[in-house]
Amino acid sequence: MRPSVVVIGGGLAGLTAARCLRARGCEATVLEAAPGPGGRAxxxxxxxxxxxxxxxxxxxxxxNLAALIAEAxxxxxxxxxxxERLFQVSGGSSVPIDPAGTLGIARIPGVRWRDALRLRRLPRLLAKFEELIDPADPVLAARLDDRSLADFVRLYFGASALDHWAAPLMAGDALADPHETSRLLFILLHLARHEAPVxxxxxxFRELASALTEESDRFGASVRNVEAAGPGFRVTYEQNGAEQTKESDGVVLATPAEFVLPLAGASLGCAERRFFEAAQxxxxxxxxxxxxxxxxxxxxxxxxxxxxxxxxxxxxxxxxxxxxxxxxxxxxxxxxxxxxxxxxxxxxxxxxxxxxxxxxxxxxxxxxxxxxxxxxxxxxxxxxxxRFDVGRYRDLQRLRDVEADQLARGRHLVFAGDYRIAPTAEAAVVSGQRAATQLADKMTVKIGGR
Ligand SMILES: Cc1cc2nc3c(=O)[nH]c(=O)nc-3n(C[C@H](O)[C@H](O)[C@H](O)COP(=O)(O)OP(=O)(O)OC[C@H]3O[C@@H](n4cnc5c(N)ncnc54)[C@H](O)[C@@H]3O)c2cc1C
Structure with a gap:
């Protein structure tokens, strides 16, 4: 018998998870509250x-996003x-900028010459970080999650580099406050968005989301509750004004983090509850x-x-x-x-x-x-x-450990979403792939073999 999985949320993370689960021989059904797929994208x-x-x-x-597009x-x-050409708008004018590399950053209007000289440290620092950071699994570098990007950039490159380079990057890419945001997110986004063509x-994205959708997926299906039922789960959802239930062997929760507790709080341990309570x-x-x-x-x-x-x-x-x-x-x-x-x-x-x-x-x-x-x-x-405020990647590291521990004990419930890696479509795809692999590894051994 094929293991069955309900994927809650039809954004990029949920759709990717469902696709990977099907490829691993599971029967996956996406339940999505909105009338169509794709979520925020x-x-x-x-x-x-x-x-x-x-x-x-x-x-x-x-x-991973490019590979998914090709597979679809x-x-x-x-x-x-x-x-795309990149411009920075400052005062009344827009100036073309090229923040790939030290020289490009030094030339951004407003970066002072003294700070531009300090930017010579950047290639060495980036080389060191690149060795430490796996962009698909940044929690492995959680020890870098010890200071805000404002403190980090001011310390190494000066205040003008913060105001004219790092702060606009983080505001534009993630609406993030440099004084609260972890430097780890900044390094991740800089490596992805500046050290490579964008x-x-x-x-x-709607075309991609539609191509990932299967007939069995249900839209306008708003999940109300997930509860343990025997060795699996019972998922209660509302569709067309009627309450319905679906039993499954496993669940992928692929909603924004703030929705996890109201939906599945009773199935979570206290470390997980603490993580999701703090989600913002x-x-x-x-x-x-x-x-x-x-x-x-x-x-x-x-x-x-x-x-x-x-x-x-x-x-x-x-x-x-x-x-x-x-x-x-x-x-x-x-x-x-x-x-x-x-x-x-x-x-x-x-x-x-x-x-x-x-x-x-x-x-x-x-x-x-x-x-x-x-x-x-x-x-x-x-x-x-x-939000990826200072300390969030350490919390994510704990969440990953607890989730793996619960899976090992036979609870077939995993979490997916961009909040697990970075606020990007690529991160949502990677988190969906990871959630599906973890679950399929456990379920196809345990349920497929029973
Ligand atoms: C304005 C804006 C600009 C962006 N710019 C970029 C960019 O330049 N580059 C980039 O890479 N990324 C960008 N992103 C981020 C990217 O869109 C997201 O990281 C990605 O789409 C998140 O996917 P997800 O699947 O994790 O979450 P979501 O897309 O939020 O999917 C979660 C799904 O769960 C569903 N759901 C919630 N509750 C329930 C329930 N009870 N029952 C059933 N379903 C439920 C929701 O309806 C939603 O569809 C941007 C996002 C926004 C909003």
Missing amino acids: AGGEHEGFCWDGGAHAVSARDV GLAAELLPLRP GSLRGS SVPALVLVAALEGDFAEKASRFRFRPDERRPVVSMAVEPGGAPSRLVPEGCERAVLVASAEWSAAHFDAPDDVVTKTLAGSLGRVLPGAPDAMRFSRVLRHRRAFP
Whole structure:
């Protein structure tokens, strides 16, 4: 008999886990609360414009994501990555930057010459960190999780490197506060996003999510409870207003960390409960603006310095026409992501208020663009990015040990999601693969062999 697994959550982590479990001979069913797959990565489509849940940047080092795309048969549609030019917005101007390597960082406007000289240490430090860090399993380097990125960058490279290089990187990539965020996350993102080429998919994450979906998966199925039932689990969920249950041998919990306790608290030990009680993420308001006309010649990403009290921290612009299938010819698409503070303060503000304010930032970078908007959409992510404050990777290391211990004792329940590695699509994919492998290793031996 094939072991059965319920995967709760149809984001990239859950869909990847389900795919891997099926490949290992398990019967996997995804239960997803939203009407469609993809979670935070999935966006929408209107009048020939397509968009993701945010302005998703993908790195050439996101090798597991690229492999998943190829396995799903979408390599020709989504890859190779579409290159982007990077700009930093400071004061009233946007300046092209190239933060790959010491020289590029030293040339970012605002980095003082004395701090630029200190950046000569960077290659040596990065070489040392690269030896220690496995990007797919950063908890192995949890001993680096001892100071904030602000303390780290100030100490080694000076205050101007923090303000003009590290803080905009972390705000733009993860809406992270440099004073709270672990330096380990900063090093991970720097290695992935600066030491390797970055671009965007040639298609949408929604296409990938759809390709990973099977007929047995259920959407609009909101799980209410997971409880132990004999050697397996009983999962209670609501679909079309009716309560239903599904029995399974194993469960993958692939929801954001904040949902784990309300769903499965009774099946968890106290160390796990402590981990999930401390889970935090930041919200994001996103404006998708469909523009008529040519504003940027090439695909471009703009980073705003977070200390200038602007609502926006990053913006990506995609010109239309070949080779883009995402934006019609003669048009452009801008995606603006608001800061965590602004998003939290305005989360429930009406769409027109959010649009007007964020379009102000759009107009400062691309004059005339707000008047050329054909339509716009406001996307609201209450839990956009998990927080990786100092100490979180040590907590993750403990969670991993407890989870492995419980698996060894026969509890076939594992956790997946970007919160286990880093706030990226690649991390979500890797966490899904890892959860599936752990579970399949145990279940196919125990249940398959019974
Ligand atoms: C604005 C924004 C910009 C981003 N930019 C980038 C970027 O540039 N590069 C990058 O790599 N990554 C980026 N990301 C991050 C990336 O999208 C996420 O890391 C990834 O999508 C997380 O996937 P996940 O499966 O871990 O979680 P999710 O996508 O959150 O999936 C969890 C799923 O669980 C479901 N769920 C929750 N509760 C229940 C329940 N009770 N029953 C059933 N289902 C439930 C949810 O509906 C959701 O679909 C960005 C994210 C946002 C929001």
